Structures are given as structure tokens and as C-alpha cells.
Amino acid sequence: MTTDAGPTRVQQLAAFVDRARYEDLTEAAAEQLRIRVLDTLGVAIGALDAEPMIAIRELVDDLGGAPRSGLIGGGRTAPDRAAFVTSGLSRYLDFMDSYLAPGETCHPSDNLGAVLACADSVGASGKELLTALAVAYQVHTRLSDEAPVRAKGFDHTVQGAYAAAAGAAKALRLPAAQIAHAIAISGTANNALRVTRTGNLSHWKGLAYPQVAKEGTFAALLAARGITGPEEVFEGNKGFEDSIAGPFSIDWEAEDLESVLRTIIKKHNAEIHSQSALDAAQDVRAQDGFSASAITGVRLRTFDVAHSIIGGGEEGDKRTVRTKEEADHSLPWMLAVVLLDGELTPAQYHHERVLADDVHDLMRLVEIVPDDELSARFPQAMPADLEVTLADGTVFRSAADSYEGFHTDPLSWGGAREKFDALAAPFASAELRDRIAGIVEDLEHHEVADLMDALAQVRSSRA
Incomplete structure (x- = not known):
């Protein structure tokens, strides 16, 4: 896959994926990758009883599939279907990690489903799993930096199509030429619309990336059998640049595997841009004299992206809340429930x-107001300035610009373990949680099969 001018851009990307090695990771990045794996698995286990996920698991069981990749809760199926199920579980609660770029927000942990399914299918090591996941993080975040698509009406899963295929192909141990074809197939075929996250929200909000994980995996499996993709997917006539992103440039020879250090993990079970505002709401609620029943007004000043996506701005009114999907993308609803309950966990949904x-x-x-000064500080900070007025005229204020899990205050292993235990406890005994967490903490010295064997013991609370 070359042109007269030399390697195509997808081939340059494939060369980066091919040469990536676990030894290229700094210990800080490796540690944060292990934390992301534990966090993502906890969120996935916590969604086992969700009605949409029960329906999806029943569908996969009915359809069957070559038993090459394990599933959380037991059973095996084809890698692309396993990628969909695991990615769906890790996405449903909307409690995963995030990456903030000026024009795009993405969730790189969405790629774990594809990477885990492919790694399991070939008997990969923990080092191979972490390396493939690091690759997916790097591709996803760098494309979000340089080629945002949200303003043009496309979903952040568009960049994910390249990342999921890159991670899947790396986990499958494909050579560079086949990696390039996998990325080209997936990137060409998966250009999703942003309507997924505007207006009244459906189950597809949580399933759009699982679809990409499935298709990125299938693209890698196709490439492994010799199927080719468009060699100029990025720069070609009516390619990604021409049709969607506009001109951009990434020097893949200069890229490392460290972008996981720039990602953040959610503290509250809520859309990522709400996190500091919800911290401020908790602080107001804890102040002396506060009474939720006496509130007569709530005013939040925040950055423009939060207002646009979850505050009632360009992506639609957020005061029609009837479902979990609408609630976790409504900043007025989330502020209200935290002021009343003091927390936002799966129980509030x-x-x-x-x-x-x-x-x-x-x-x-609740009034949400975008503020130019606060907007100028995003994404280096996530500023929120909250004012709550009571019936007697008392005003409570709190401001926050980060939270535990933000890149200025990274989540520790201990913090990740607490979140994992809280989410997984209804589905796994303390002994099993210790086993899963122990494998993840020392993943570079384990086989992926060890992790999947442990995850197979998790059981639905309905069982």
C-alpha cells in the first residue's frame, strides 16, 4: 500500500502501530493503563443487569459464534460480537474515562472491548493487551486533537473507528500491511452522526461505540484474511480530510504511547463535562444551613462545551428527562439530584x-450560563461556579475547576480499587474482586486468559 509519493498516511499510522512495544511505555503510563483497565472492567461489571445489555447478551447467545473470545459473566463467542458486548457493558453506565481536546471529547476506554476480545482470541499476554490498548489510546486522542468532527455534525466515534481497528489489529499480531488495511476499512466504513447525542437520547448513545468496536474488530479480521481497504482513506479524493475533517497532520514517527496520562476518569456517574460542577454541588450541600427543600434558584456559570452538550445549548434542551440516557446528559437534572441526594451513582438512575x-x-x-472567561480555561481546567439561593435569601457558593480523577489530580490505584469494588460488589464476591484486581495490577506478568477466566466467574445479581 504505497503511492508514487511514498507511503500513504494510513501506512505511516500502521507503521507506528506495528513498532509499538510494551517496553516503550513509561512506568507512569503503564500504571495508568492498568488503572484504566480496572476502572473499565468495574464499570462493565456494574452494567450486567442493565436491560439493554441483557437484551444484547440474549441476542448474541441466540446468534451464536465461534467461541474464540470470552465474555464477562461467562460464555464465549466470536471476537467481533465479544467486542460489542464488552464495549457495551463498559459504556452503558456512562462512568468511563474521557479525553478532552479543544474541539472534541472522546472516551478511549471504549476501545478495551475490541482489544480484549482480539487479545483473548489469539492467546495474548498481558503485555500485548496493554500495548494494544496504549496504541488505541494514542490513535484516538491524537485524532481528536488534530481532526475534530463534532462541529461538522459527526460523532466522536468517527476517530474511534481508526483507534479500535488499530488496537484490534495490534492485539491480533497483524503485520504492518494488514494493520493499514484494517484501519482503512474501519475508518472508511464508520462515520457516525452526532444526532446520537442531541435532542431526546436513545439507547444508541451507549451503543454507538460498541458498534465501532465490533466493526473495528471485524475490519482487522478481514484484513487478516487478505481483504484490502482504501489506501488513501485520509488524504484521498473524498477521503476523511476532503469529506469530513479538513486538513490536518500527525507525524506518527514522532508519537509515543503516553497519551493515557492526559486522559481523565469520572468521579461521578455522569457526563464528563459535569464532573467539577457536581463537586461544587456536593460542597454547597455540605455547607452549614443548607436545605435542599428551601432552594429557590440555582445558577451555574461554566465553560461553553458543557453548556453546549449537557446544559441546554446547541445540542438541545436538557429539561426533558424521561430515561437514564437523557438524565446522564442533562446538567440541570444532575445538579438537582446531587443537591437532593448528595451523590450521583448508578442508584440515582x-x-x-x-x-x-x-x-x-x-x-x-436550574440556570446554566456559558462564561467566556471560564471557557478560555477549558480543556486545561474544567471550571464551574455554582450559586444556590434559598427562600430566606441566603446564597451558597462553590467553585471548582478540577476533581479527583482529572489530569491535575490523577486517580490512584487505591481510588480505582474503591470505585471498582463499589460497582462490582453486587456481582462478584470480595474474593473474586481481589482476584480480578490482583491480575490487573500485575497484568504484564499474566496471560489474558487468566483475566478472562476470572471475569467468567462474575454473575448477574439476578442469577
């Missing part, structure tokens, strides 16, 4: 709480 009158009554009092 039970249907009765989503529709509760006290939350909806308070949500109507």
Missing part, C-alpha cells in the same frame, strides 16, 4: 428516581 417529582421540580429552577 433507577427509573423511579429519574422521574421523581422532587428532582424535576428542582431541575426547573
Whole structure:
């Protein structure tokens, strides 16, 4: 796959993927990758009882598939279907990690489903799994930096199509030429619309990336059988640059595997741009004299991206909340429930709480205001300035610009373990949680099969 001018850009990217080695990772990056694996698995286990995920698992079981890749909770299926299920589980709660670029936000942990399924299917080592995941993180974040697509009406899963295929192909141990074809096939075929996350939200909000994980895996499997893709997917006539992204440049020879250090992990079970605002709401609630029942007004000044996506700006009104999917992307609803309950966890997304009158009554009092000064500080900071007024005229204020899990205050292994235990406890005994976490903490000295054997013992709380 070359042109008269030399290697195509997808071939240059494939060469980066091919030469990546575990030894290229700094210890700091390797540690944060292990933390991301534990965090993502905890979120995935915590979604086992979600109705959409039960339906998807039943569908996969009905369809069958060559038993090459393991599933959380037991059973095996074809790698592309395993990628969809695992990615769906890790995405459903909307409690995963994120990457903030000026024009794009993505969730690089979405790639674990594809990487894990492919690594398991070939008997890969833990080092190979971590290396493939690091590759996916690097591709996803760098394309989000240099080729944002949100403003043009496309979803952040568009960049993910290149990342998922790159990670899957690396995990499958494909040579550089086949890696390039896998990336080209996946990138050409998966250009999703942003309507997924605007207006009234559907189950597809949490399944759009699992679809990309599935298709990126299948593209890698196709490439492994000799199927070729468009060699100029990036720069060609009506390619990615021409049709969607516009001109951009990434020197893949200069890239490392360290971008995981620039990603952040959610503290609250909420859309990423809400995290510091919810910290501020918790602080207000803890102040002496505060009474949620006496609130007459809530005003949040925040950065423009938060207002646009979850605050009622360009991506639609956020005061129509009927489902979990709409609730976790409504900043007025999330502020209201935290001011009332003091937390935002999967428990707040039970249907009765989503529709509760006290939350909806308070949500109507919430005003979200974009602020130019705060916007200028994003994405290096995530600023929020909250003011809550009570009936007697008392005003409570709190401001925050980061939180535990932001890149200025990275989540520690201990913090990750606490979150993992909280999410996985209904589905796994303390002994099993210790086993899973122990394997992940020392993953470079384990086989992927060890991890999958442990994950197979997790059981739905309905069992």
C-alpha cells in the first residue's frame, strides 16, 4: 500500500502501530493503563443487569459464534460480537474515562472491548493487551486533537473507528500491511452522526461505540484474511480530510504511547463535562444551613462545551428527562439530584428516581450560563461556579475547576480499587474482586486468559 509519493498516511499510522512495544511505555503510563483497565472492567461489571445489555447478551447467545473470545459473566463467542458486548457493558453506565481536546471529547476506554476480545482470541499476554490498548489510546486522542468532527455534525466515534481497528489489529499480531488495511476499512466504513447525542437520547448513545468496536474488530479480521481497504482513506479524493475533517497532520514517527496520562476518569456517574460542577454541588450541600427543600434558584456559570452538550445549548434542551440516557446528559437534572441526594451513582438512575417529582421540580429552577472567561480555561481546567439561593435569601457558593480523577489530580490505584469494588460488589464476591484486581495490577506478568477466566466467574445479581 504505497503511492508514487511514498507511503500513504494510513501506512505511516500502521507503521507506528506495528513498532509499538510494551517496553516503550513509561512506568507512569503503564500504571495508568492498568488503572484504566480496572476502572473499565468495574464499570462493565456494574452494567450486567442493565436491560439493554441483557437484551444484547440474549441476542448474541441466540446468534451464536465461534467461541474464540470470552465474555464477562461467562460464555464465549466470536471476537467481533465479544467486542460489542464488552464495549457495551463498559459504556452503558456512562462512568468511563474521557479525553478532552479543544474541539472534541472522546472516551478511549471504549476501545478495551475490541482489544480484549482480539487479545483473548489469539492467546495474548498481558503485555500485548496493554500495548494494544496504549496504541488505541494514542490513535484516538491524537485524532481528536488534530481532526475534530463534532462541529461538522459527526460523532466522536468517527476517530474511534481508526483507534479500535488499530488496537484490534495490534492485539491480533497483524503485520504492518494488514494493520493499514484494517484501519482503512474501519475508518472508511464508520462515520457516525452526532444526532446520537442531541435532542431526546436513545439507547444508541451507549451503543454507538460498541458498534465501532465490533466493526473495528471485524475490519482487522478481514484484513487478516487478505481483504484490502482504501489506501488513501485520509488524504484521498473524498477521503476523511476532503469529506469530513479538513486538513490536518500527525507525524506518527514522532508519537509515543503516553497519551493515557492526559486522559481523565469520572468521579461521578455522569457526563464528563459535569464532573467539577457536581463537586461544587456536593460542597454547597455540605455547607452549614443548607436545605435542599428551601432552594429557590440555582445558577451555574461554566465553560461553553458543557453548556453546549449537557446544559441546554446547541445540542438541545436538557429539561426533558424521561430515561437514564437523557438524565446522564442533562446538567440541570444532575445538579438537582446531587443537591437532593448528595451523590450521583448508578442508584440515582433507577427509573423511579429519574422521574421523581422532587428532582424535576428542582431541575426547573436550574440556570446554566456559558462564561467566556471560564471557557478560555477549558480543556486545561474544567471550571464551574455554582450559586444556590434559598427562600430566606441566603446564597451558597462553590467553585471548582478540577476533581479527583482529572489530569491535575490523577486517580490512584487505591481510588480505582474503591470505585471498582463499589460497582462490582453486587456481582462478584470480595474474593473474586481481589482476584480480578490482583491480575490487573500485575497484568504484564499474566496471560489474558487468566483475566478472562476470572471475569467468567462474575454473575448477574439476578442469577
